[in-house]
Amino acid sequence: MAQREISMSKPAVGEAGATGQWRNKRPVMDAALCLAAKAGRVTCQFCWVYCPDGCIAQGAGPVIDLTYCKGCGICAEECPADAIQMVPEALHGACELAEGEEVG
């Protein structure tokens, strides 16, 4: 396959590119609410289970890799403690808000 005439890749972190660039809302975790963080051990982990892109690492609490997170919001939807909020990227300065525009 020296010519690479077909589309083929090795399963690897980032093989589809830095898909975090697609995101317009980012998940922000509140450690004061996260069950694992509060317990100080690897428990719950619903966000890790449900993340369709495998960009959440298990932990107390879990860690979200924003290089690849597309911002789908499933983790926020599934978190039993409502510890994850989806915050528009504009608030983080990834893109400028137009004058007078409000972030909902």
Place this chain on the structure above:
Amino acid sequence: MAPETSVMTGNEAAATAARLARVQVIAAYPITPQSPVVEQLAAWVESGELPAEFVAVESEHSAMTVCIGAATVGARTFTATSANGLAYMFEQVWWAPGARLPIVMCIANRAMAAPWNVLNDQQDSMSVRDAGWVQLYCRNNQEILDTTVQAYLIAEKLHLPVMVCYDGFLLSHTMMPVSVPDAEQIDGFLPPFTDPWTIVDPGDPRNIGPVTLADPRNDTEGVAAPGYMEIRALHHRALLEALAVIPAVDSAYHDAVGRSWGGLVWEHLLEDADVVLVAAGSLAMQLTLTAEALREEGIKVGVLGIRAYRPFPIEALRERLVGRSVALVFDKALSYGYEGPICSDLRGCLLGVEGAPPVFGAVCGLGGRDVSLEQLADAARGAVADAAAGMRTRETDWINLHLEG
């Protein structure tokens, strides 16, 4: 063992070719008029005459999917279908060429529903001409056998799937003498497939056909990976390469077995013809009789048969048509709201070519409607008269159509 001649249907010829090609995986779902192909292959698998996996699937979509999976790991695969079965398979009909898998599929050409109809025309395979398969059309049962064997060599040389199309009932269920090559002849012609691009080692896994966005970009190892458009351009390039490979394989088959079929196109009484009748499949065979009859009337008629419809044999057609007074294309299919597909393609490839004849189109035989030699001859006489009257273009002629008003 010397080759032996048997009397068989077109479907048996297709099945026999798959057996001679030593296919390893067969997956198919029954549909008239294709069913006897895979019934025969299933019987041979059951009896042990054909050491292959026969996967009985629940739909044509799954039939092609099984062939895709098997071809991906390097197996030689076969399937066959017709009309609505091909339509049901449509999504995977695109995957196979895009993933560059050398699958061979026979199409026993049948009319598309609605209304329901199991009889012959070529609307089914014509409707997938743009999917990126090689498409070959056969004129008789011997050509079905020989072309299906050839299809594997074409497919495996180019990493492209090949559709072998033959007219439902007119060939699929009609018995003709067919010379069956012996296994040694075919083994010499068609070596085992040893060069798959996609074979998967569980210890070294791959994503095959993953999301491939517009632009080329580096993969995780820093190697530039083509974008979608590059993949498609390479695919197209392989189809164009088939313009040389199809005749070369036909010639190699002649060396091995003693028969060849013209490569991209074939002709009958064409050399001094003023009037050229163009068609694909068994209809073109019928046109040879029309040409002979019209020659007795003093009209110099010849036949140009299309064997390879994709890739479209532009140069082969141009060199055979420049200088003629008129070309009349008979299509057993229609691009609804326009005209017959072969007619459009032929006119397009002659556009602006000096000395090209006017190209007129005729639609016939839809849903198994009979078309007689006399009707074909009338259509040819009409085209001659119109061209003589100076017409360069004309509405599509519908042959043997019975509509009032």
